[in-house]
Amino acid sequence: MSAAGLSPSHPVQVLDEFGTPRDVHVAGERPLTLYVDKREIVTLMTLGSAPELLALGYLRNQGFVKTIGSILSVQVDWKSDSVAVTASSGVDNWEGKLAHRTVTTGCEGTVFGSLMEKLDEIRLPPVVLRQTEIYHTLQRVNEYNEVYRRAGAVHGCTLCRGDDIEIFVEDVGRHNAADAISGHMWLEGLPGGGRIFYTTGRLTSEMVIKVAMMGIPILVSRSGVTWQGIDLARRMGVTLIARAKGRHFLVYHSARHALFDAIPQARPGHRAEANDGD
């Protein structure tokens, strides 16, 4: 999980609106080309904080490799901006997979397409969502988001269980951070049950699909949702909470299972729906 020699943020000098020079940090993004058994699969733009997990999660979520047991090695080489994976069983149907991906390119589209049929098989068991649990999660994730606080322009994803932050990953794209968490769960053999997935990014269809595929029943975001995100959450039984910041949040789905056991005392008036967290 190391990224030796790789700095996630870089200092730069800028001018502010007063014409005054200021030293700030900006996030780095670099290409990482993924090879499986010496065959090039994809080039991902990444912050580079968890390249091995990103590679594993990408292969898992795209359906390139079925079980973690068939992964023999994962080797990152930042000199050539590459990660080489070897798999004992290889990859079935290369051409089909690569051809298929060409029709699903795009920020939201990489897990779309043939996966949609499989989604109908996913139905997460109902869970009880406790307000105290949401607040615990929000308090804990607040301690993370290091690159974001320093440089901005990144998204953070977190896997939480009770008061534990099991893993926190930041990346330039929320889908990369989600893939890395998926890779971690795969590697450690973690089930999704009893866990909460928190992200700073929007809950689009892609995010909901990834979280449902990980078997995680509760998805919390600081940002907003799309209509398709809600629709998929309903179909697959994912509890969806968005606009979660401080004491505020909105439950977009599975409201029937929500237990409001920590209703804030003061009611400072409703906030605007759309905020800056996208």
Added chain:
Amino acid sequence: MSAAGLSPSHPVQVLDEFGTPRDVHVAGERPLTLYVDKREIVTLMTLGSAPELLALGYLRNQGFVKTIGSILSVQVDWKSDSVAVTASSGVDNWEGKLAHRTVTTGCEGTVFGSLMEKLDEIRLPPVVLRQTEIYHTLQRVNEYNEVYRRAGAVHGCTLCRGDDIEIFVEDVGRHNAADAISGHMWLEGLPGGGRIFYTTGRLTSEMVIKVAMMGIPILVSRSGVTWQGIDLARRMGVTLIARAKGRHFLVYHSARHALFDAIPQARPGHRAEANDGD
């Protein structure tokens, strides 16, 4: 540019942190499959506000079609979630293009790859950046962002010239909105010179590349930048302004050409570098 029968935002009922039901709006995203001469190219997830321009801009930015003159028709059909383009000269080297795209999948990666070599040929002429011009732009774009204000979870891109907003496009992904603006410029034969490109989204390498390819010398964002975005802006001569909101902004590149002709009177203290605008 119409999206008849297509609603960009949907009403949903949610529960807030007090357990109180609230009616809010969320942005829609739907798949749009692009065909050229009956051949399937890609499926994009889009808000659907400017599907024809999105299709044109995508084909332009991906290098599928060289000149707008060879586009014979663009037909959107929301019943089948598709847009069909016919081109007089067809597309050269289909296999090469489709195969190439498979290695550049990902949120940031769709214009990466072989385009990188061409970028060295791009060198925009130096421009003078006036603070008054930035403030005019920020004031004008504030009047737009309709779906964002209502539903959040979208990004807006705007092409400005003086006090004119030439086009404003919102989409679930900033790259789609940028592609649609590129399509508009292509269709109308607009050069990039003398224009400002404003986006609510982050200035990653992909955004800087697209704006440079459109020939637009000034790129303004409400959000942050990545280090590679700055690096590319330096190489291609794009003036880069980020964290632009209200009277605040930071000039990340081309500071030597900045004219501070509207320095704010009050100095309310420096803000934190990283904010929520990502």
